[in-house]
Amino acid sequence: MSLRPLGDKVVIKVKAEEEKTVSGILLPGSAQEKPQQGKVIAVGTGEIVDGKKVPLDVKVDDEVIYSKYSGNEVKIGEDEYLIIRQADILAIVE
Amino acid sequence: MSLRPLGDKVVIKVKAEEEKTVSGILLPGSAQEKPQQGKVIAVGTGEIVDGKKVPLDVKVDDEVIYSKYSGNEVKIGEDEYLIIRQADILAIVE
Amino acid sequence: MSLRPLGDKVVIKVKAEEEKTVSGILLPGSAQEKPQQGKVIAVGTGEIVDGKKVPLDVKVDDEVIYSKYSGNEVKIGEDEYLIIRQADILAIVE
Amino acid sequence: MSLRPLGDKVVIKVKAEEEKTVSGILLPGSAQEKPQQGKVIAVGTGEIVDGKKVPLDVKVDDEVIYSKYSGNEVKIGEDEYLIIRQADILAIVE
Amino acid sequence: MSLRPLGDKVVIKVKAEEEKTVSGILLPGSAQEKPQQGKVIAVGTGEIVDGKKVPLDVKVDDEVIYSKYSGNEVKIGEDEYLIIRQADILAIVE
Amino acid sequence: MSLRPLGDKVVIKVKAEEEKTVSGILLPGSAQEKPQQGKVIAVGTGEIVDGKKVPLDVKVDDEVIYSKYSGNEVKIGEDEYLIIRQADILAIVE
Amino acid sequence: MSLRPLGDKVVIKVKAEEEKTVSGILLPGSAQEKPQQGKVIAVGTGEIVDGKKVPLDVKVDDEVIYSKYSGNEVKIGEDEYLIIRQADILAIVE
Known part of the structure; x- marks a missing residue:
């Protein structure tokens, strides 16, 4: 089973919130709009800009930082995914 | 009888809310903006982007995840449809 | 006497709200944003999209579903019309 | 003395609110957003759409229905005009 | 000393609020959004529409009606100007 | 040390608020949205309009009137600057 | 480890808030929307304007002033970064 996001949407495997990342980034736990980190699992076919479809800049396996309250959460088994x-x-x- | 959605609109046959899906996706029951799942029943003729009609990316029989509070609900007999x-x-x- | 709607506007003859439609669609009576059904009486000359006038997709006599709180109501004699x-x-x- | 509206604006001579119109349209008295009727007195030079000036669809002497709380009221002598x-x-x- | 408004802005010499105008237009004193009248003193170089500068439709000495709560008031000596x-x-x- | 504003931004040296200007413009002290006056110190490289960079209309040393609550204030030593x-x-x- | 910002986003190393800068700019401590200063650490690939990617105006090592409540804060070790x-x-x- 897999998720194929539409258009400019990206599926992200969310990191646990308090975890200190491998790269040493510690995400604040109480900020009103706190960024978060995760790994890209799937990307959409691209964003339509002025009538042309532009491929997305992120690729599968990229580790990314995003705004916390963005997107929609989906739970598969025990893992949390985010579609953003x-x-x-x-x-x-990097 | 059938529904023919206009433009960029899509008719979806809604899955029951607590049901665990075949693919194992369990949708959260209390999230403020919770995604949901359903099957595409009919699609519109396309979205107008910069003056050209672009066909939709979803097709009939696709199983899709969408934002819960999107769209308008319609009830036909016992089944609930969503026009989104x-x-x-x-x-x-997939 | 007739109404000639402007641009992308459409005149609709509204169905009574609780009535079960011929096609079996039963519209919810208490939903916050409930769709409704009616028959198209007159259509505007089209919508201007990127400088060109695009004819409307609906035609006179089409039976349509629309969002309830859209449009402006007009009463002619006993009949209610909606300009949407x-x-x-x-x-x-269909 | 006359009013020459700018661009996409139209001057309308307002009908009295409770009056039943010649065409039999009775406008609701208590609706939150109630439409109204009037006669076009003057029209602007047109609306600029994608860089080109498009002439307006309404003409002087057209009897039109409009959304009540639209526009700005102007009083000349005893008559009320609306610039919309x-x-x-x-x-x-018609 | 003079004011040279930028772009699509216009400097207007405001008429006193209760004054009945020469042309007989009496502006309402208590309306929520009441129009007002004044004379154009200076006009900007034009509005940029789709990449081209379009000259303004109003000219110096035009007597115009405008929405009351629009624009910014400037006082020069005893006179009130409005930049709108x-x-x-x-x-x-006219 | 100098400030080089980006894009369509302009650095303004603010006049003291109650001061009557050389040109005789007295700015109102209690208006909700009161205009103010200052001298242009630096201008950005221009505004992007429909894909082309359009140079700004104001130049260094221009004395300008602007809306009070616009922009961001910066203090250098005793002087107040505004980036707008x-x-x-x-x-x-003029 | 490094951060590669997307599109029109910029990573900034934040200066301590009350610190008087080398250039003598003292940032106000209580203003509602107070500007701040920092050094550019990384810049995105550019902003898409009318279908073309336009490189950003700021470069790595630029010292910049920005609006305080913009962007998202990220903490790496003891240093605060801002993605804006x-x-x-x-x-x-300069």
């Missing part, structure tokens, strides 16, 4: 518009992704962690 | 804009569909389940 | 933008029409019943 | 954008005119009565 | 966008001017009085 | 979008500048005083 | 859209950057300090 690419515009709500802030940066790729 | 494609932009409110998050992903196709 | 095509964008607020959800689907055609 | 064409987009707030719903239909022409 | 052309879109908030309703009609020219 | 050109769209919030109403007129040039 | 270029449109929320007011000026470059």
